[in-house]
Amino acid sequence: MTPEQFRQHGHEVVDWIADYWSRIGDFPVRSQVSPGEVRATLPAEAPEQGEPFSAVLADLDRIVLPGTTHWQHPGFFGYFPANTSGPSVLGDLVSAGLGVQGMSWVTSPAATELEQHLMDWVADLLGLPASFRSTGTGGGVVQDSSSGANLVALLAALHRASRGGTVRHGVEPDRATVYVSSQTHSSMEKAVRIAGLGSDAVRIVEVDGDLAMRPAALAARLERDIARGYTPVLVCATVGTTSTTAIDPLAELGPICQKYGVWLHVDAAYAGVSALVPELRELQAGVEWADSYTTDAHKWLLTGFDATLFWVADRVALTGALAILPDYLRNAATDAGTVVDFRDWQIPLGRRFRALKLWFVLRWYGAEGLRSHIRAHVAMAQQLAGWAAADERFDVVAPHPLSLVCLRPRWADEVDADVATMTLLERLNDGGEVFLTHTTVEGQAVLRIAVGSPTTTPAHVERVWTLLRESFDWLAADFAAAAAE
């Protein structure tokens, strides 16, 4: 493809995306294809000869769109959002166009220095501790995912706990322990497995009635493990759990971690970016105790996947665990020790210029624009929670400090509540106007309504509330009729 052909077809692709965004609300939110349906439309063999670009574009409409669940749809209330935006897509396009590999400073200085600078900006905007700045003892780096960041944090913590021994001897899998709660994201347990520790290294600390980790329970477990000869390595505290956005009390957990010399990792994958808004920052009070912190710009900050923002307070612990310098990567700047090589801050060697899309986003919206985006979603979620709290058909389950509301429908006693709730969920999702997901709280199925799509307005939240009540009434009547038979 020549630059001129690229220009022509690039315009067509941008037009295609703009048209898609203009009509996104017309699609059913959840893809309606059955398993195997997308593959069945694809030829058995890869094309032997090149094809006109128009054929590829036509197949986007014919094959890809029907098999797409529309995460940017205003009726998308499932999981956590995966925001994207115009500036993010354009930043990503430039990154793809430059096609640089930012593994070392020398392989493209702008890729490293822009990222360092941006991570300092965002640390300031989120009110993160000074130690997380590149000008302090730590620094920030863009990772591929919070799952990856959780693994990297664990590797750094293992390295510190073994005083550098992991590089010489690997980890001692039988003695290291990692502390989570029942609400911690599963990626932490996966990280434990990948690090070679085994699932019995995971200690599950009790939670309180708000599903937040209990500090006294953590302290008791640490005491007991140390007395039995274990080496506590890392505590994973969550700000905004996946299930209900519960918040572990960092200000109380931090001093405990410090007392026992355990690395405190804060997983704020979804909720961390809310600290842009001063009135929400209190939710992560105590963040200054953290040794590492992760939040995803690719969830709620208008920046397309992948853009995990990860900081450490002590960069030497991280690079000590991950740095490796084969001869073919040696260069004067690295040897002089005057630059950061981000390959030493992550699992893979290669890395995309991901900072560009976040830079575009920050410059287009400004911090104030991003704050408005978050404030609007929180306000809509609080409105929904208020309606539900006042309605006898639903219980609001768990605190809802941000933009996720969890509702348990109140079914009649003779109805199997979990089956009924899941039937309600399927009915809503089959309708195509909205998409919600579920979780389990205290052993019972609960509906999760995560307000966070860039296109969602108060009218869409009103609509999901109407649909919830209509579906409840319809199903409750059905169950009552069945019981009467």
Ligand code: PLP
């Ligand atoms: N941690 C928490 C608290 C999450 O909610 C999630 C995903 O929802 C993750 C980690 C994993 O995020 P990622 O998809 O960036 O790996």
